[in-house]
Amino acid sequence: MNSKTLTLCMRYALAAAALCMAGHAGAQDWPSRPVHIIVPYAAGGTTDYAGRLIAQKLTQETGQSFFVENKAGGAGTIGTAEVARAAGDGATFLTNDTSYAMLPALYSKLPWNHETDLIPITTLVETPVVLVVPEKSPFKTMQDLVKYAKQHPGKLNFGSGGAGSSTHLQTVVFNKDADISATHIPYKGAGDAMRGLVSNQVDYLITATPTAVPQIQGGRARALAVTGGQRVSVLPDVPTFGEAGLPAYKVMNWFGMAAPKGTPPKITNSMYELIKKGLSDPSIEQSLAKQGAHAGGMPPADFAAMIRRETKGWISAAQQAGIHPQ
Numbered sequence: 001m002n003s004k005t006l007t008l009c010m011r012y013a014l015a016a017a018a019l020c021m022a023g024h025a026g027a028q029d030w031p032s033r034p035v036h037i038i039v040p041y042a043a044g045g046t047t048d049y050a051g052r053l054i055a056q057k058l059t060q061e062t063g064q065s066f067f068v069e070n071k072a073g074g075a076g077t078i079g080t081a082e083v084a085r086a087a088g089d090g091a092t093f094l095t096n097d098t099s100y101a102m103l104p105a106l107y108s109k110l111p112w113n114h115e116t117d118l119i120p121i122t123t124l125v126e127t128p129v130v131l132v133v134p135e136k137s138p139f140k141t142m143q144d145l146v147k148y149a150k151q152h153p154g155k156l157n158f159g160s161g162g163a164g165s166s167t168h169l170q171t172v173v174f175n176k177d178a179d180i181s182a183t184h185i186p187y188k189g190a191g192d193a194m195r196g197l198v199s200n201q202v203d204y205l206i207t208a209t210p211t212a213v214p215q216i217q218g219g220r221a222r223a224l225a226v227t228g229g230q231r232v233s234v235l236p237d238v239p240t241f242g243e244a245g246l247p248a249y250k251v252m253n254w255f256g257m258a259a260p261k262g263t264p265p266k267i268t269n270s271m272y273e274l275i276k277k278g279l280s281d282p283s284i285e286q287s288l289a290k291q292g293a294h295a296g297g298m299p300p301a302d303f304a305a306m307i308r309r310e311t312k313g314w315i316s317a318a319q320q321a322g323i324h325p326q
Contacts, residue, residue: 047190052068075106096256121258132194135198149182158205226241
């Protein structure tokens with residue numbers, strides 16, 4: 001090999017090494033630029049609340065900007081599909097929720113591969129769900145609502161964050177368990193559905209406690225029942241579904257963080273550690289407790305396993321409720 005050829009080979013080797021080092025440094029130095037967190041619903045719901053809560057904390061922890069963008073529509077499928085198509089470079093993440101595990105029960109074809117196109121990172125917030133009616137509603141208890149609905153099939157309506165959202169399927173299961181029928185009115189997110197409730201456009205709504213508690217405490221909505229084995233401390237006078245006469249109804253909600261496929265493990269692991277640290281802040285725990293919720297922080301492998309388990313469970317629940325993928 002002559003000296004010219006040797007020099008050329010050395011240049012190629014150095015260039016390749018530089019590229020490898022740059023890629024390694026990009027993962028090591030993350031975040032080195034603003035990070036976008038997509039919330040696939042309108043502002044005002046618990047998914048939006050969870051995303052903004054952690055974005056603010058991550059900005060404080062890293063000194064880098066974490067922005068929340070609301071990409072509402074299609075029961076979360078529009079925003080989720082955008083993240084699934086995004087580059088796995090650590091610049092884009094998704095705040096998802098229980099609805100993500102429900103979508104395969106409702107849609108025969110999704111615009112992403114449900115098993116491979118998103119990388120679960122961790123849970124952010126875990127909450128009970130609460131059955132609420134407008135403050136001026138004649139229903140004072142869950143039994144009042146159920147009794148009226150049985151006597152007047154289809155006359156009541158219920159709101160949701162969109163066809164296929166967690167608030168939709170959770171209410172379908174409630175209706176089945178209570179043996180009642182009602183008309184579905186979908187919105188572009190749980191926050192919009194709650195606004196529909198307090199403006200008396202819908203008769204009842206089942207949603208995560210952080211979406212409902214401010215309206216309950218503000219005197220604009222009345223809580224009739226909450227899920228869980230015990231009452232929620234922030235709503236001490238609200239009975240559990242079991243106490244109200246429907247022990248079979250045991251739905252709980254989670255809100256989590258995911259990344260596009262191809263995102264390097266160094267970045268997803270860094271995101272997990274940052275979120276875990278942020279959620280351990282006592283001020284975060286106190287803020288969540290005031291909303292009837294508690295912090296997540298589930299390890300990535302456990303979160304992925306939970307999504308797979310819940311996806312199968314919701315498919316089964318939907319089939320039992322007579323719902324088939326469209």
